[in-house]
Amino acid sequence: MGRITLENVQKKFGDVEVIPPLNLTIEDGEFVVFVGPSGCGKSTLLRLIAGLEDVTGGEIRIDGKPATDLPPAKRGLAMVFQSYALYPHMSVRKNIAFPMKMAGMDQAEQDRRIAKAATALNLTDYLDRRPGQLSGGQRQRVAIGRAIVREPAAFLFDEPLSNLDAALRVGMRMEISELHKSLETTMIYVTHDQVEAMTMADKIVVLRAGHIEQVGSPLELYKAPRNVFVAGFIGSPKMNLLAGAHADRHDCATMGIRPEHLDVVDGGGTFSGRVGIAEHLGSDTFFHVHVDGISEPMTVRAGGEIGLTHGDTIHLEPQADKIHRFDAQGLRIA
Amino acid sequence: MATEHSKAAARIMIAPAVFVLLVWMLVPLCMTLYFSFADYRPLRATFEPWIGFDNYVSFFTSSSFISSVVTTLQMVGGILCITIVGGVLLALLLDQPMFGQGIVRILVIAPFFVMPTVSALVWKNMFFNVDNGLFSYLYAALGLQPYDFLSQAPLLSIIVIVAWQWLPFATLILLTAVQSLSSEQLEAAEMDGAPGLSRFWYIILPHLSRAITVVILIQTIFLLSIFAEIFVTTNGAFGTRTLTYLVYQRVLESQNIGLGSAGGIIAVILANIVALFLMRIVGKNLDN
Ligand SMILES: Nc1ncnc2c1ncn2[C@@H]1O[C@H](COP(=O)(O)OP(=O)(O)OP(=O)(O)O)[C@@H](O)[C@H]1O
Ligand SMILES: [Mg+2]
Numbered sequence: 255m256g257r258i259t260l261e262n263v264q265k266k267f268g269d270v271e272v273i274p275p276l277n278l279t280i281e282d283g284e285f286v287v288f289v290g291p292s293g294c295g296k297s298t299l300l301r302l303i304a305g306l307e308d309v310t311g312g313e314i315r316i317d318g319k320p321a322t323d324l325p326p327a328k329r330g331l332a333m334v335f336q337s338y339a340l341y342p343h344m345s346v347r348k349n350i351a352f353p354m355k356m357a358g359m360d361q362a363e364q365d366r367r368i369a370k371a372a373t374a375l376n377l378t379d380y381l382d383r384r385p386g387q388l389s390g391g392q393r394q395r396v397a398i399g400r401a402i403v404r405e406p407a408a409f410l411f412d413e414p415l416s417n418l419d420a421a422l423r424v425g426m427r428m429e430i431s432e433l434h435k436s437l438e439t440t441m442i443y444v445t446h447d448q449v450e451a452m453t454m455a456d457k458i459v460v461l462r463a464g465h466i467e468q469v470g471s472p473l474e475l476y477k478a479p480r481n482v483f484v485a486g487f488i489g490s491p492k493m494n495l496l497a498g499a500h501a502d503r504h505d506c507a508t509m510g511i512r513p514e515h516l517d518v519v520d521g522g523g524t525f526s527g528r529v530g531i532a533e534h535l536g537s538d539t540f541f542h543v544h545v546d547g548i549s550e551p552m553t554v555r556a557g558g559e560i561g562l563t564h565g566d567t568i569h570l571e572p573q574a575d576k577i578h579r580f581d582a583q584g585l586r587i588a
Numbered sequence: 589m590a591t592e593h594s595k596a597a598a599r600i601m602i603a604p605a606v607f608v609l610l611v612w613m614l615v616p617l618c619m620t621l622y623f624s625f626a627d628y629r630p631l632r633a634t635f636e637p638w639i640g641f642d643n644y645v646s647f648f649t650s651s652s653f654i655s656s657v658v659t660t661l662q663m664v665g666g667i668l669c670i671t672i673v674g675g676v677l678l679a680l681l682l683d684q685p686m687f688g689q690g691i692v693r694i695l696v697i698a699p700f701f702v703m704p705t706v707s708a709l710v711w712k713n714m715f716f717n718v719d720n721g722l723f724s725y726l727y728a729a730l731g732l733q734p735y736d737f738l739s740q741a742p743l744l745s746i747i748v749i750v751a752w753q754w755l756p757f758a759t760l761i762l763l764t765a766v767q768s769l770s771s772e773q774l775e776a777a778e779m780d781g782a783p784g785l786s787r788f789w790y791i792i793l794p795h796l797s798r799a800i801t802v803v804i805l806i807q808t809i810f811l812l813s814i815f816a817e818i819f820v821t822t823n824g825a826f827g828t829r830t831l832t833y834l835v836y837q838r839v840l841e842s843q844n845i846g847l848g849s850a851g852g853i854i855a856v857i858l859a860n861i862v863a864l865f866l867m868r869i870v871g872k873n874l875d876n
Binding site for chain 1: 770772773775776777778779780781782783786790791794795797
């Protein structure tokens with residue numbers, strides 16, 4: 255069980271309010287991802303849940319029981335740190351065994367759980383090595399192993415993959431997702447990687463300056479961002495946000511259209527401009543198009559084999575049902 | 589770039605230093621070696637350049653030799669214990685954020701800048717003195733009989749004086765080591781359910797082990813040659829005669845330069861054996 259409830263949780267460092275009072279419920283077994291720009295308080299929120307920081311106000315409940323004043327060890331949560339935080343002088347086996355040893359678990363049970371975790375995480379051959387003798391991905395697995403042997407109520411991950419190279423990141427991403435499927439334990443995952451958030455999450459929490467901007471499934475956030483910030487933050491490449499005459503035509507203060515919802519047409523079209531940078535990814539091509547009257551270049555996703563290059567003229571037509579409209583306060587107009 | 593040219597230049601550059609070192613060390617060493625095989629007692633006008641190993645034999649077989657080695661070990665061991673334990677505790681304390689941290693740190697380091705003779709005198713006269721030492725006042729204030737530290741517990745007194753001088757050194761090195769421990773590791777241990785004492789035992793202490801071996805190595809080398817503190821306080825009486833002090837007594841008090849030189853050579857050999865062992869341990873600890 256791992257249902258975590260935050261009620262009016264607030265955090266101040268001195269006079270600086272990093273997290274204004276905030277409410278959030280994380281259901282048992284959910285994979286929740288916190289995303290937001292750097293410095294928005296993702297790590298702080300995670301550390302509040304873990305108990306590594308004290309809340310300034312509000313209440314944290316784990317499985318309905320108040321946990322606000324419990325020390326980290328008593329909350330039954332396990333955390334995987336960005337720097338892995340392995341104990342360098344202990345072998346992999348001892349690292350994984352450490353939480354069980356601290357809990358006074360008997361040796362046979364410890365060995366059984368270590369063996370199980372090592373098999374699940376492909377660590378069997380490395381159990382007697384020191385962390386310093388492992389690759390980044392292996393270290394990450396050890397850190398996860400150390401977390402799962404405790405059979406915690408929930409896992410907390412703080413940007414666990416940001417120290418890995420791109421290929422390894424994809425692999426570990428899937429391993430963590432699979433782990434979640436097989437353990438069915440609550441996981442809270444902090445990242446600022448779009449793709450990680452979209453692919454792994456059951457529920458994404460978008461934060462800005464400590465505020466929750468929107469909570470929802472990846473598709474909900476993608477299809478119906480609640481405000482301009484979420485619209486610009488979720489989706490890669492970013493949504494094109496236009497103000498002025500173009501927005502007026504749709505009766506809104508800001509109109510948004512995703513790069514993938516702009517069609518390249520032969521002539522006419524709502525927008526026409528010059529191709530700036532063209533990013534050819536093979537399967538897709540992203541064009542940065544300089545449209546007259548719009549200061550920022552618009553991004554367009556087109557098929558991989560479209561034959562336009564720098565300086566060519568391009569005509570674009572937004573798909574009418576995919577246009578997002580926002581009012582002067584930046585809120586979505588339904 | 590280590591071209592032939594720069595190598596030659598480097599050799600020429602370090603030559604003066606090497607030369608001075610050689611003169612500084614080799615000449616006295618050779619002279620000591622030479623005297624250690626001689627019967628040389630200037631006050632009796634005896635000088636016989638070769639008497640074989642007689643000096644060594646009599647230095648080894650005299651009862652003061654074994655006792656001085658034991659005293660040396662006790663003294664070095666005691667000082668190491670106090671400075672390591674105290675240094676670790678002080679380092680942990682100084683690592684905590686507190687008011688006036690900078691000043692406190694400077695105060696902690698201050699004893700290191702006091703010359704050994706001066707600090708021994710200060711301790712002898714200001715603290716340990718039976719009649720008007722601060723400790724005597726303290727004892728009197730508590731209604732106790734003043735205690736004559738230097739004659740009742742001379743070895744311990746010297747250990748305390750020298751430990752006081754070396755504590756800053758240990759603290760300083762250990763403090764930098766404590767500060768280099770990543771806070772995430774401690775937080776991970778906290779999440780793993782390790783209470784404060786276990787965190788110290790399983791995380792902090794292993795992290796400090798390297799720094800501790802370095803402190804032990806450096807201190808041992810210096811502590812084997814403690815002299816001023818003994819000279820100022822007890823003059824080697826009451827079981828505070830270390831090997832270094834014994835050599836000094838043989839040379840200057842007994843005016844037996846041959847015997848003293850033999851003792852000196854023995855001390856050098858013993859110190860080197862100790863250093864070799866310590867180097868091994870440090871090397872092992874620094875490897876991984
Ligand atoms: N111990 C602290 N004392 C004072 N301010 C802090 C402390 N820890 C964090 N902050 C501030 O709180 C804010 C949120 O920090 P936090 O580490 O939670 O950001 P984040 O969202 O995790 O950022 P990133 O994505 O870069 O890791 C930042 O503005 C930071 O400066
Ligand atoms: Mg962070």
